[in-house]
Amino acid sequence: MFFKLFGLEDGEKTKLSKKNLSILFAVSEVNGLAKSGGLADFAKSLTESLVKLGQDVRLVLPDYRKIVDNFNREVVLSTRLEHWPHTAYSVAKLSMQGVPIYCIRCSKYFDRSDMYEENNEAYTDNGERFAFFSAACLDILPKLAFCPNIVHANDWQTGFVAYFLKKRYAETEYFQSMRCVISIHNAAFKGMFTYEELQYLPEFRLRCVPEAEISSTHVTMLKAGIVCADKINAVSPTYAEELKTELGSHGMQNEFRSRSKDFIGILNGCDYSVWNPEIDKYLPKNYRATYQSMSFGKKVCKQALQCEMGLPVKNVAMYGMVCRLTNQKGLHYLLPILDNFLEFDVQLVIIGVGDPFWVDQLRTISTLHCTKFAFLEIYDDRLAHLIEAGSDFFLMPSEFEPCGLNQMYSMAYGTLPIVRGVGGLKDSVKNYDSDSIEATGFVFDKPSSEALLVTISRSLILYIQNPKEIDRLKLNAMKQRFFWSDSARKYIAMYRSALSESA
Ligand SMILES: Nc1ncnc2c1ncn2[C@@H]1O[C@H](COP(=O)(O)OP(=O)(O)O[C@H]2O[C@H](CO)[C@@H](O)[C@H](O)[C@H]2O)[C@@H](O)[C@H]1O
Structure with missing residues (x-):
C-alpha cells in the first residue's frame, strides 16, 4: 500500500526491499540529549524504530552545552568548513539505544545556555548557527567515509541541508546518489533571516537565491528545504492537507502546493517503552487496561x-x-x-x-x-x-x-x-x-x-x-495503539520512492 502511495509497481517494490538503507538523520534536538518539545521525541523514536527495522541510521545534532557528558564520547573528526573562515569544529560520536549520534562541536555556536534562545529572546545569530550546522551535516560525510542513501532533514533548522545537497554539492560525485527528504513538524517557524545575516555562505553574497528567497532582503530556511528536498512529509495526513490551504499553511501554501506530488502526511507514533502506565517508573502506582x-x-x-x-x-x-x-x-x-x-x-x-x-x-x-x-x-x-x-x-x-x-x-x-x-x-x-x-x-x-x-x-x-x-x-x-514501527515503515517507503524516482 505504501508503495502504491508513491506509484511504485510491485516488481520495483521487491527489488528495492532487498537492500536496507543508510540514512543520515539531521535534527536540532533529540530526546535523552537535548529537548525543547515534540521534535526531540520524534527524532529519538523514529531513528530507533528505523534501526530496529534493519536500516543503518546515524543521527547528527549540534553539541549543545546542555548535553550531559555521561556518554562515552569519542572525538572522531577535527576539521573546518571550507568557506567558513574562522570556524574549526569537531565531531564527537556516541551511541544511544543502538543509534550512532554525531555531535557537531563548535563552541562559538553551541556552547551556550540553551538551544535556540535565552530569556525568551532568540539568539541573534541563529541564521548563522543553523546554516553552519546544516553545512557541517554534509561536510562530515566524506570525511567520515559515510555515504548515506538518504539525508533526512527536519524543520527550518536543517532546511539548508536540502539546499546544499542540491546546489553546493550538485557536481560532487560523492553526493550525487544521495537523496534528501524533509519532515515538517511546525511550518509556523520558518527560520527567516536577511541575506546580510548569511554572508558567510558564498551562495548568498550576491543576494539572489530564489530557492530560499521570500523578498529582496529575506530568505527562509524552511522554504529552501521544501523547494530542494526530493520528498517532503508533514507529521500527520491532515496537517499535510492544511499546509496546502491559505488558512492552514502559515503563508506557504504556494510552496507546498507546488510540491504536492512529492508531499505526504505520516502520522507520528507513541513510544510505549516510555509512555506506558504498566511500567512507568514515575508513577506511585502502575496500572493496565482493565x-x-x-x-x-x-x-x-x-x-x-x-x-x-x-x-x-x-x-x-x-x-x-x-x-x-x-x-x-x-x-x-x-x-x-x-x-x-x-x-x-x-x-x-x-x-x-x-x-x-x-x-x-x-x-x-x-x-x-x-x-x-x-x-x-x-x-x-x-x-x-x-x-x-x-x-x-x-x-x-x-x-x-x-x-x-x-x-x-x-x-x-x-x-x-x-x-x-x-x-x-x-x-x-x-x-x-x-x-x-x-x-x-x-x-x-x-x-x-x-x-x-x-x-x-x-x-x-x-x-x-x-x-x-x-x-x-x-x-x-x-x-489504542500508535506504533512507531508503523510510521517508520511509511518513512522507509518515502525514502525508497525518493531513490527510485531519481535512479
Ligand atoms: N513543561 C513540560 N514539562 C515536561 N514535558 C513537556 C513540557 N512541555 C512540553 N513537554 C513535552 O514536549 C513534548 C511536546 O510534544 P508535542 O508533539 O505535543 O508538541 P510540540 O509542539 O513541541 O512539537 C511539534 O513537533 C511534534 C513532533 O512532530 C508534533 O507532534 C507537534 O504537533 C509539533 O507542534 C511532549 O513530550 C511533552 O510531554
Missing part, C-alpha cells in the same frame, strides 16, 4: 498529583495540560473561559514554559482559584507523566497541531483528550459525539472559547452523570 487496575491506579496517581500540586485531595474531575506556552497551543481559547470553568466542581493542573504573556496570566488565575487550579512554570518529565496518569481529561485546544504527541500519551494512560479537530489531533482522537462506541476523547472544531467551554462542560456532565461510560471510554483510549 477496569479494576485502571480505576485504582488512576485514583492513586490523582491523589499523588493533588498532593504534589497543593490541591485538596478529593474525588473530583481532574483536567491536565502539559505544553510549551505558545499561541499554537490554544491558550487564547482557554484563558477567557477559565473563570467560568473553575466555578464547576473540578480541578485543573497546567505545567509549561514559554511566553511570559501566558505565564503571568496563568499565574494570576491560579492564585485566584488556588483550591481548584494549580499552575507551575516548569519543564519536568516526571510531572508530565504524573499529570498524564492522574488526570481524567487532557486539554489540547490547539490553534493548529501538526501532529501532537500528548494526546497519544494521554490515551495510553486512560486520560481522555479534549482536542480541537486540527492536524494530527483530528487524525488520532475519535470523537464521542461522532461515534460514542469507539470514542477515545472529545473533539471540537470551531476556533473559539465558547466551543471549548461547551466541550469541556459536556465531558464534565458525562463524568458526573455516567461515570461507567467515562471508564469505558478510558479503556477504549488505553487500547
Whole structure:
C-alpha cells in the first residue's frame, strides 16, 4: 500500500526491499540529549524504530552545552568548513539505544545556555548557527567515509541541508546518489533571516537565491528545504492537507502546493517503552487496561498529583495540560473561559514554559482559584507523566497541531483528550459525539472559547452523570495503539520512492 502511495509497481517494490538503507538523520534536538518539545521525541523514536527495522541510521545534532557528558564520547573528526573562515569544529560520536549520534562541536555556536534562545529572546545569530550546522551535516560525510542513501532533514533548522545537497554539492560525485527528504513538524517557524545575516555562505553574497528567497532582503530556511528536498512529509495526513490551504499553511501554501506530488502526511507514533502506565517508573502506582487496575491506579496517581500540586485531595474531575506556552497551543481559547470553568466542581493542573504573556496570566488565575487550579512554570518529565496518569481529561485546544504527541500519551494512560479537530489531533482522537462506541476523547472544531467551554462542560456532565461510560471510554483510549514501527515503515517507503524516482 505504501508503495502504491508513491506509484511504485510491485516488481520495483521487491527489488528495492532487498537492500536496507543508510540514512543520515539531521535534527536540532533529540530526546535523552537535548529537548525543547515534540521534535526531540520524534527524532529519538523514529531513528530507533528505523534501526530496529534493519536500516543503518546515524543521527547528527549540534553539541549543545546542555548535553550531559555521561556518554562515552569519542572525538572522531577535527576539521573546518571550507568557506567558513574562522570556524574549526569537531565531531564527537556516541551511541544511544543502538543509534550512532554525531555531535557537531563548535563552541562559538553551541556552547551556550540553551538551544535556540535565552530569556525568551532568540539568539541573534541563529541564521548563522543553523546554516553552519546544516553545512557541517554534509561536510562530515566524506570525511567520515559515510555515504548515506538518504539525508533526512527536519524543520527550518536543517532546511539548508536540502539546499546544499542540491546546489553546493550538485557536481560532487560523492553526493550525487544521495537523496534528501524533509519532515515538517511546525511550518509556523520558518527560520527567516536577511541575506546580510548569511554572508558567510558564498551562495548568498550576491543576494539572489530564489530557492530560499521570500523578498529582496529575506530568505527562509524552511522554504529552501521544501523547494530542494526530493520528498517532503508533514507529521500527520491532515496537517499535510492544511499546509496546502491559505488558512492552514502559515503563508506557504504556494510552496507546498507546488510540491504536492512529492508531499505526504505520516502520522507520528507513541513510544510505549516510555509512555506506558504498566511500567512507568514515575508513577506511585502502575496500572493496565482493565477496569479494576485502571480505576485504582488512576485514583492513586490523582491523589499523588493533588498532593504534589497543593490541591485538596478529593474525588473530583481532574483536567491536565502539559505544553510549551505558545499561541499554537490554544491558550487564547482557554484563558477567557477559565473563570467560568473553575466555578464547576473540578480541578485543573497546567505545567509549561514559554511566553511570559501566558505565564503571568496563568499565574494570576491560579492564585485566584488556588483550591481548584494549580499552575507551575516548569519543564519536568516526571510531572508530565504524573499529570498524564492522574488526570481524567487532557486539554489540547490547539490553534493548529501538526501532529501532537500528548494526546497519544494521554490515551495510553486512560486520560481522555479534549482536542480541537486540527492536524494530527483530528487524525488520532475519535470523537464521542461522532461515534460514542469507539470514542477515545472529545473533539471540537470551531476556533473559539465558547466551543471549548461547551466541550469541556459536556465531558464534565458525562463524568458526573455516567461515570461507567467515562471508564469505558478510558479503556477504549488505553487500547489504542500508535506504533512507531508503523510510521517508520511509511518513512522507509518515502525514502525508497525518493531513490527510485531519481535512479
Ligand atoms: N513543561 C513540560 N514539562 C515536561 N514535558 C513537556 C513540557 N512541555 C512540553 N513537554 C513535552 O514536549 C513534548 C511536546 O510534544 P508535542 O508533539 O505535543 O508538541 P510540540 O509542539 O513541541 O512539537 C511539534 O513537533 C511534534 C513532533 O512532530 C508534533 O507532534 C507537534 O504537533 C509539533 O507542534 C511532549 O513530550 C511533552 O510531554
